[in-house]
C-alpha cells in the first residue's frame with residue numbers, strides 16, 4: 393500500500409509526535425476532537441484511517457459507514473471498544489499499543505502493593521493530621537510472599553518483570569497454555585488460589601472476566617490476600633470485595649479501575665454513590681486511583697510512538713518484504729580485549745562513549761524515523777562467543793526479516809551456526825562468512841532497550 397493518499401482522522405488528542413511523524417511520512421492528518429459519534433459517522437467514508445483513544449464505541453453501524461477505512465488505531469492497550477471481528481471481516485487492520493503503557497501499569501501495580509503493605513497512604517494522612525501511630529502502622533514485607541497474576545499478557549508479564557529482585561514466588565494463570573516466561577510459573581486457577589498472598593488482575597474485560605472477582609471466587613483463596621486491579625473495573629463485583637474486606641478475607645485492595653467507570657474512563661458517575669463505593673472511600677486499607685496505571689508522561693510518548701510505528705508497518709513493510717531487503721544496518725561491533733573495563737574507560741574518557749556494563753549503545757533513526765540502536769562491546773579475551781571463528785572480532789548486522797533471510801541464505805549454501813534465539817529485544821542467529829568470520833544477525837526490537 394502507498395501512504396501518500398492516506399487520510400487519517402484523529403478523534404482524540406494524543407502526544408504531538410503521533411501527528412507530526414505521520415505527517416512527515418506523507419500521511420494526511422485531520423483532527424476532530426469534538427463532533428458527536430453521529431457526526432463522525434456522517435463523514436467517516438472520507439477517511440482511510442482513524443486514531444482513537446476511548447471516546448466512543450466503534451460498532452457495526454459505524455463500520456458499515458466507514459467504507460474506505462483501512463485501519464483503526466487505538467492509542468491504548470486493549471481493543472474492547474471496537475467490534476474487532478466485524479472490522480477484521482471487512483479487512484480493516486486493528487492496531488493497539490500495549491507496548492506503550494505496560495511498564496507504567498506494572499510500576500503502578502507494584503506501587504499499590506508496596507503502599508498497601510507499608511500503610512503509606514494511611515500513615516501519611518495520620519502524620520499530616522498530627523497523629524504519630526507507629527505500632528498501628530507496622531507494615532508487611534513482600535519478601536517470601538506469593539504473588540498470583542491472572543492474565544499473563546502484556547501487562548501481566550511486565551508486572552512479573554518488575555517483581556524480579558523482590559524474592560517472591562510469582563504464579564500466573566491464563567486461559568492460554570504455555571504463556572509463562574522466566575518471571576512466573578504458570579499454574580491452574582486452583583493452585584493460584586491455594587498459594588497466593590497477593591492477587592493482581594491483568595485480564596481483558598470479556599464475558600468470562602465480567603464480574604469474575606465475586607464472593608465465590610474470593611472464598612476459593614486458601615489464605616487472606618491483597619487484591620490489586622489495574623485491568624478493568626467491571627471484572628470485580630465491588631460489593632463482594634467490600635464484604636471480603638469486612639471479614640478480612642481481603643486484607644487490602646488497590647483499585648485503579650472501578651466497576652462504576654464510564655466506557656470513556658473519563659468520569660465516574662454523576663448519580664448517587666453506591667453503598668459499596670462509600671465503603672471503599674473511607675476504608676484505610678483501600679487505595680483508589682482514577683484509571684491512571686498506564687497514564688504516565690513516558691507512556692504518553694511511548695503509546696504514540698508505538699502507534700506511528702505500527703501504522704507505518706501496515707503501509708511499508710509489505711513493500712519492504714517484496715523488495716528482498718536483507719541487512720538494514722550495523723547492529724554491533726564486538727571485539728576481544730585483555731581488559732574490557734580499562735578499554736571502556738579509555739573510550740569513555742577520550743571518545744565520550746556513554747558506557748555501561750555491556751559497552752556503549754548508539755542511537756540513530758532509520759528512513760522511516762524509527763529509533764534504532766547499534767551496540768559497541770569489548771569482550772574478555774577468553775570469550776567463546778565468537779567461536780567457531782578464531783578472530784578477535786565479530787560483526788552484528790541488523791536484518792529486516794531474520795527467519796526469511798536464514799531460509800534464503802541456507803538455500804544459498806551459507807553456514808549457519810546453532811539455532812535462532814528469541815529475546816525481548818529481538819531475534820538472533822549466527823553465520824560464517826567465507827573467511828571464517830562469525831557474523832551475528834539481529835532482527836531488533838529496539839524499544840525493549842528504552
Ligand SMILES: NC(=O)c1ccc[n+]([C@@H]2O[C@H](COP(=O)([O-])OP(=O)(O)OC[C@H]3O[C@@H](n4cnc5c(N)ncnc54)[C@H](O)[C@@H]3O)[C@@H](O)[C@H]2O)c1
Nearest residue numbers: 469470490543544545546547566567594595596623685686
Ligand atoms: N489501568 C490502566 O491504565 C490500564 C492500562 C493498560 C491496560 N489495562 C488493562 O489491562 C488488561 C490487560 O491488558 P494486556 O494488554 O496485558 O492484554 P493482553 O491481551 O496482552 O493479555 C491479557 C491476557 O489475559 C488472558 N485472559 C483472557 N481471559 C482470561 C481469563 N478469563 N482468565 C485468565 N486469563 C485470561 C489472555 O489470554 C491474555 O494472555 C486489559 O483489561 C487492559 O484493558 C489497564
